[in-house]
Amino acid sequence: MDTPSPHDPEKFLWRLISISTPVSIITTICWFGIFTFVNGYIVKGLGHSNETWTEVSIWFTVSMVFLPVICTEISAKIGRRRTMTLSMGVASFFFLAIALTQNLIVIRGLLALVGLVVTVGNVSWLAMVAQVSRKYPAKALAVNQLVGVAGGVVTLIAGGY
Numbered sequence: 001m002d003t004p005s006p007h008d009p010e011k012f013l014w015r016l017i018s019i020s021t022p023v024s025i026i027t028t029i030c031w032f033g034i035f036t037f038v039n040g041y042i043v044k045g046l047g048h049s050n051e052t053w054t055e056v057s058i059w060f061t062v063s064m065v066f067l068p069v070i071c072t073e074i075s076a077k078i079g080r081r082r083t084m085t086l087s088m089g090v091a092s093f094f095f096l097a098i099a100l101t102q103n104l105i106v107i108r109g110l111l112a113l114v115g116l117v118v119t120v121g122n123v124s125w126l127a128m129v130a131q132v133s134r135k136y137p138a139k140a141l142a143v144n145q146l147v148g149v150a151g152g153v154v155t156l157i158a159g160g161y
Helices: 009-045 050-078 080-100 104-132 137-159
Strands: none
Touching: 009 050, 009 080, 009 104, 009 137, 050 080, 050 104, 080 104, 104 137
16 A cells, blocks of 8 residues: 655645544544533533533633643653544543543543643644645645634534534
């Protein structure tokens, strides 16, 4: 099987779209899913107030302030691809664990942990995308961004209800 060269524009484009699509969908679900699905679960499902939800969601936001340094270290030790795979596993674990708990302390910890997915996307994934095409890194980032927007829109429309 012939491996597509990053210098073959047609093969490169389809290869980049194919690897960017699942990352886009998972990142969108983690980013917006927190503010929709988890909000609905805490407020409607568990019967807590919007104030409680706001306090709990701060754990997600604050974790993304501190996680870039940790993500950079993880990526340096195990590589960008493995770091991305790890973050996708964290996303799966998060949604499974959130469905199995009603404890707000556990939910806070899970929200802090899932901040890793979004942070890895910004720290490791974008650097990896730019490196895929050493000749055209800006084009690779632009294609990734377009796929991210399209994947995000489709994910939000499909999962919005």
